[in-house]
Amino acid sequence: MTDPENIDPARIRERRAQEELNIFSRLPAVYAASRVQGQRFLQFGGGLSIVEWRTLWDLCDAGPMTIRDLAAIQQSDHSLLSRALPEMHRKGYVTSHRDDRDKRQTIVEVTAKGRAAYEVAAPVMARRRAALREVLTEDEIRQFLALLDRVEAFLRTPADDLLDMEMAK
Amino acid sequence: MTDPENIDPARIRERRAQEELNIFSRLPAVYAASRVQGQRFLQFGGGLSIVEWRTLWDLCDAGPMTIRDLAAIQQSDHSLLSRALPEMHRKGYVTSHRDDRDKRQTIVEVTAKGRAAYEVAAPVMARRRAALREVLTEDEIRQFLALLDRVEAFLRTPADDLLDMEMAK
DNA sequence: ATATAATGCGTGACAAGTCATATAATTTTT
DNA sequence: AAAAATTATATGACTTGTCACGCATTATAT
Numbered sequence: 001m002t003d004p005e006n007i008d009p010a011r012i013r014e015r016r017a018q019e020e021l022n023i024f025s026r027l028p029a030v031y032a033a034s035r036v037q038g039q040r041f042l043q044f045g046g047g048l049s050i051v052e053w054r055t056l057w058d059l060c061d062a063g064p065m066t067i068r069d070l071a072a073i074q075q076s077d078h079s080l081l082s083r084a085l086p087e088m089h090r091k092g093y094v095t096s097h098r099d100d101r102d103k104r105q106t107i108v109e110v111t112a113k114g115r116a117a118y119e120v121a122a123p124v125m126a127r128r129r130a131a132l133r134e135v136l137t138e139d140e141i142r143q144f145l146a147l148l149d150r151v152e153a154f155l156r157t158p159a160d161d162l163l164d165m166e167m168a169k
Numbered sequence: 170m171t172d173p174e175n176i177d178p179a180r181i182r183e184r185r186a187q188e189e190l191n192i193f194s195r196l197p198a199v200y201a202a203s204r205v206q207g208q209r210f211l212q213f214g215g216g217l218s219i220v221e222w223r224t225l226w227d228l229c230d231a232g233p234m235t236i237r238d239l240a241a242i243q244q245s246d247h248s249l250l251s252r253a254l255p256e257m258h259r260k261g262y263v264t265s266h267r268d269d270r271d272k273r274q275t276i277v278e279v280t281a282k283g284r285a286a287y288e289v290a291a292p293v294m295a296r297r298r299a300a301l302r303e304v305l306t307e308d309e310i311r312q313f314l315a316l317l318d319r320v321e322a323f324l325r326t327p328a329d330d331l332l333d334m335e336m337a338k
Numbered sequence: 339a340t341a342t343a344a345t346g347c348g349t350g351a352c353a354a355g356t357c358a359t360a361t362a363a364t365t366t367t368t
Numbered sequence: 369a370a371a372a373a374t375t376a377t378a379t380g381a382c383t384t385g386t387c388a389c390g391c392a393t394t395a396t397a398t
Binding site for chain 2: 345346347348349354355356357
C-alpha cells in the first residue's frame with residue numbers, strides 16, 4: 001500500500017462492458033428483472049406473490065396434485081411450497097389433505113376463492129406473455145429456449161465433473 | 170367442491186411440458202442453477218461468496234472504485250455491497266475510505282490479501298468459463314447474448330407501459 | 339445566498355431461492 | 369417379518385436479490 005491508486009473511469013467502463021459479455025454475470029440481473037416485473041404485473045392482477053401465482057396456475061390448469069408435483073412443475077425446492085401453502089390455506093385459496101393411499105403425501109386442491117384469484121391474475125399475466133411475443137418472434141423464442149436448454153444443461157453439470165474434465169486434457 | 174377431483178398424472182406432465190416453453194418460468198430455475206454451480210466452483214476456489222468473488226474481481230481488474238461503481242458493474246443494488254463490505258473488510262480483503270473530494274462516496278480498494286484470495290479463485294472460475302465455451306461455440310454465445318439483451322430490455326419495460334400498450338390496441 | 343433537488347450510502351423489511359436435517363410413512367432387502 | 373433404504377414433507381439457517389426510507393453531502397435554481 002504505497003500511493004493509493006486513483007479511480008480510473010475508463011478501466012471501470014471497460015470492466016463493465018466486459019461483464020456484459022459474461023453469461024454468468026448477466027443471468028442474475030436478467031432473472032432479477034424478470035422477478036421484479038412479474039411482481040409488478042401481479043400487483044395489477046390482485047396482489048398475489050409469485051409463488052402463489054405459480055401454484056394457483058398449476059392447480060387450476062392441471063387439477064389437484066401433491067407438493068412434490070408442484071415443486072417439479074415449478075422446478076423449485078419443495079420447501080418454498082411448504083412455506084407458502086399455510087398462508088394460501090389461511091387466505092382460503094387452497095385446501096389440502098393427506099393422501100389416503102400414501103399418508104406421506106399432501107394433496108393440494110384449489111378452492112373457488114383460489115380459482116377466482118387466479119382468474120383475476122391470469123389475463124394480466126397472459127398480456128405479459130403476449131407483450132413478449134410482440135418483441136420476440138415465435139422463432140426467436142424457440143431459438144432462445146433451445147440455447148437456454150443447453151446453458152441449463154451445462155449449469156446442472158456438477159462442478160467437480162467440469163473441473164475433472166479440464167484437468168484430464 | 171363436490172367430489173374431490175382426482176390427481177391426473179397426464180395433465181400434470183402436460184403442464185410441466187408447457188411450463189418448459191415459458192421463458193418466465195425457465196429463468197428462475199436457470200439462474201438458480203447458475204448460482205449454485207457458481208457457489209460450488211467458489212468452494213473449490215477458496216470459499217468466497219458470490220458477492221465477494223465479484224467484488225474482488227472488479228477491484229483487481231479495474232482498480233479502486235466507489236460502492237456505486239461496483240453496484241453498476243454487478244448490475245445489482247448497492248445495498249448488497251453495503252452489507253458485504255464490512256465482512257470483507259474484517260477478513261482483510263479490502264480497505265475503504267471516504268473520498269476527500271466528495272464525502273458522500275466511499276472508495277474501496279483491494280488489499281494484498283484480497284488479491285491473493287482473488288488469485289486462488291480466478292483460475293477455477295476461468296475454467297468454468299472455458300468449460301462453457303466447450304459446450305457452446307463463440308457464435309452461439311453471441312447469439313444467446315443478443316437474445317438475452319432483447320429479453321432483458323423487455324423485462325426492464327415497466328409493467329404499466331406494457332399493459333397500456335396492450336390496452337391501446 | 340439560500341432553498342430545493344439530487345446523490346451516495348446504510349439499514350430494515352421482505353421475497354425467492356438453496357441446503358441440511360429431522361420425522362413419519364412406505365418400499366425394498368435380506 | 370425385521371432391518372435398511374427411500375420418499376414426502378416440514379423447518380431452521382443461509383445467500384442473493386429487491387425496495388423504501390433516512391441522513392449526510394453535493395449540485396442546482398431562483
